[in-house]
Amino acid sequence: MAQDRLSRAFAALADPTRRDIVARLAVGDATVGQLAEPYRVSLQAISKHLRVLEDAGLVTRSRDAQRRPCHLDAEVFDLMTKWIERYQRQAEERYRRLDSVLTELTEEKQHVHRHEQD
Amino acid sequence: MAQDRLSRAFAALADPTRRDIVARLAVGDATVGQLAEPYRVSLQAISKHLRVLEDAGLVTRSRDAQRRPCHLDAEVFDLMTKWIERYQRQAEERYRRLDSVLTELTEEKQHVHRHEQD
DNA sequence: GTCTTACTCAACCACATGGTTGAAGACAGG
């Protein structure tokens, strides 16, 4: 599963450890060993996380002797924010419209009420 | 797993069907049956997806006789965009700084080169 | 060449997830 870019990106950030890694890479590039150091899990586990981030297009890796420095690629973030903001905007606008409809209804009701009182 | 709000929200949107449901709910509220109709999967499967979206705080449900109308809640989107944009900004800024460092280095090199020519 | 460092690959395990089907709830209408 998780075939498309967007699915892979969201899935990658669904894990707290991976979000943490992204946060650290935002400060600066780091090797697998450096990234693994703060965690109690094995280096292989972190290596797997980095593979997921790489497959999601969030991280790119180069080579420096035995080391594999990881670098954050901010581009895919655009995809996600664009997707989210689109529906966020739609939902908020719809909410505003609903709100005004309710206001209209209330005003109408009050109008009717006043009519009844006449 | 997927304990915190942010993790649940990202995980919820990692599934294309659920993103599709969110897109439809942005247009307007809908019942489980209405939401399930376009898909070939069972209604129970969609019901499960809606539970995931609800647990993630992306969807709220009310009651209308037997029906359970679903409503998109845009609030959690804020959490996600804020998280993403924070590291996006950091990464981009770092990229700009690196860029200026490289420019400085190049200028320095040219300077040295000029010195050597003296 | 051999050693050490940095990392990946492979096999395995426990558990989560997306799907199924069938039964059970909740509720309006006769």
Added chain:
DNA sequence: CCTGTCTTCAACCATGTGGTTGAGTAAGAC
């Protein structure tokens, strides 16, 4: 009450995921 409609619950299955350990690979250091 019974019936039909809308939805969830429960059990199950296949596959995916995050973790482990142990072996294998790549490349500088001796």
